[in-house]
Amino acid sequence: MQFEAKENGFVTHLSYGDLHVSGDEQYGFRPYQLMVSSIAVCSSGVLRKVLDKMRMPCSDMKVTAEVVRNEEKANRIEKIHLHFIISGENLQEEKVKKAIETSHKNCPMVQSVRDSIVITDSFELVS
Template sequence: MEFKMKENGFTTNVEYGELHISGDSDYGFRPFQLLVSSIAVCSGGILRKVLTKKRISYSDVTVQAEVVRNEAEANRLEKIHLHFIIAGEELSETKIEKALEVTRKNCSMVQSVKDSIEITESFELVQA
């Protein structure tokens, strides 16, 4: 990847299109937003694959991310809590817990930051 400096940030071109990145949200995605998004969406995507592979029927998955930052240390990300809202019929809490364990082990983004950012998960099941 190549990042080109602009007046208020950087841009890069990826397969999907041009990505604008800036410390100022008026000019692009903020770096911490991209990091949190990568972790949340990677986890959600892996969870979807695991549910499908285990033949667990679901109709929707939403991932909410709560972020804790440390202002005293360059505003570093210290903790990301992922809350999965899984919609479906007759979902088993035990099976979802096991699916989340597999998800955590197979999400490359979670595995990349696990020793520097605390990642926690919770879930709720809703009737579809």
């Protein structure tokens, strides 16, 4: 990836489109938003695949991410709590819990930050 400086941030040109990144939300996505989005979406995508393999496909999934940052240490991300809201038939609570654990072990983004950001999770099942 190549990033080009612009007046209020940077831009990279990708096959899907341009990605604008800036410390100021008026001019692009903030770096921490991209990191949290990567972790949340990667985890969710892997979770969908794991549920499919367990023969418990979900018909819908939402994920929220609550972030704890440390202002005293460069405002770094210290904790991310992912809450999955999963819809589908035949979803079994214990198996979904195991699927989430498996998804974290197999998500490249979670594994990339595993020793520096604490990732926790919870879920709810809806019919």
